Amino acid sequence: EVQLVQSGAEVKKPGESLKISCKGSGYSFTSYWIGWVRQMPGKGLEWMGIIYPGDSDTRYSPSFQGQVTISADKSISTAYLQWSSLKASDTAMYYCARVLGPTVTLNWFDPWGQGTLVTVSS
Amino acid sequence: QSVLTQPPSVSGAPGQRVTISCTGSSSNIGAGYDVHWYQQLPGTAPKLLIYGNSNRPSGVPDRFSGSKSGTSASLAITGLQAEDEADYYCQSYDSSLSGSGVVFGGGTKLTVL
Numbered sequence A: 001e002v003q004l005v006q007s008g009a010e011v012k013k014p015g016e017s018l019k020i021s022c023k024g025s026g027y028s029f030t031s032y033w034i035g036w037v038r039q040m041p042g043k044g045l046e047w048m049g050i051i052y053p054g055d056s057d058t059r060y061s062p063s064f065q066g067q068v069t070i071s072a073d074k075s076i077s078t079a080y081l082q083w084s085s086l087k088a089s090d091t092a093m094y095y096c097a098r099v100l101g102p103t104v105t106l107n108w109f110d111p112w113g114q115g116t117l118v119t120v121s122s
Numbered sequence B: 001q002s003v004l005t006q007p008p009s010v011s012g013a014p015g016q017r018v019t020i021s022c023t024g025s026s027s028n029i030g031a032g033y034d035v036h037w038y039q040q041l042p043g044t045a046p047k048l049l050i051y052g053n054s055n056r057p058s059g060v061p062d063r064f065s066g067s068k069s070g071t072s073a074s075l076a077i078t079g080l081q082a083e084d085e086a087d088y089y090c091q092s093y094d095s096s097l098s099g100s101g102v103v104f105g106g107g108t109k110l111t112v113l
Helices: none
Strands: A003-006 A010-012 A018-025 A034-039 A045-052 A057-060 A069-073 A078-083 A092-100 A108-112 A116-120 B009-012 B018-023 B036-040 B047-050 B064-069 B072-077 B086-096 B099-104 B108-112
Touching: A003 A092, A003 A108, A010 A018, A018 A034, A018 A092, A018 A116, A034 A078, A034 A108, A045 A069, A045 A092, A045 B099, A057 A069, A078 A092, A108 B036, A108 B047, B009 B018, B018 B086, B018 B108, B047 B064, B072 B086
Parallel strands: A010 A116, B009 B108
Antiparallel strands: A003 A018, A018 A078, A034 A045, A034 A092, A045 A057, A069 A078, A092 A108, A092 A116, B018 B072, B036 B047, B036 B086, B064 B072, B086 B099, B086 B108
């Protein structure tokens, strides 16, 4: 069974750093892109970026470029999303998902991780 | 303001048919990029419902169907059931001067009356 398991909920203060994880299993982790999606409380889905664990090629949404860093460690089949200085506005649920499709422009997401809730509050 | 526009809410009685629209532009759906649909049940992660405009993944009931025409796409649900009450999102790709990447609709909340 293809599965993505994310790290647990986090509560942080503004200005702190954070790295959350997404571990893949049941498929060749290095052969598929992994994407990250933000969902703010009561809001819709926002694409943040994708990474190809095979060679760490990374693409960012213009909205998130410079705000977060996406990385991967293929030796442990894990992708990461990190912040160097959190803001209250980073409070959201963050999902990882495997990218499927013939090309980057025709891709969709399946399956999704269970989500990691990040709360940033002083 | 999402790049893809969906109605905030739709509703229907059990057994009825409902449709959810997803309107884009010449830089996304109208440019020929595929549309995909996701279902998000309350308190859970999104789940792929339709990919490549009209294809259902294994396990998705044939009550769900997708279509695309011009700059819009639609998700149809027939034989509405109480378990279909969820948020639905469309997704495509956008290529514009301000940047390229995956785009989602704002989501539609389906209420089963």
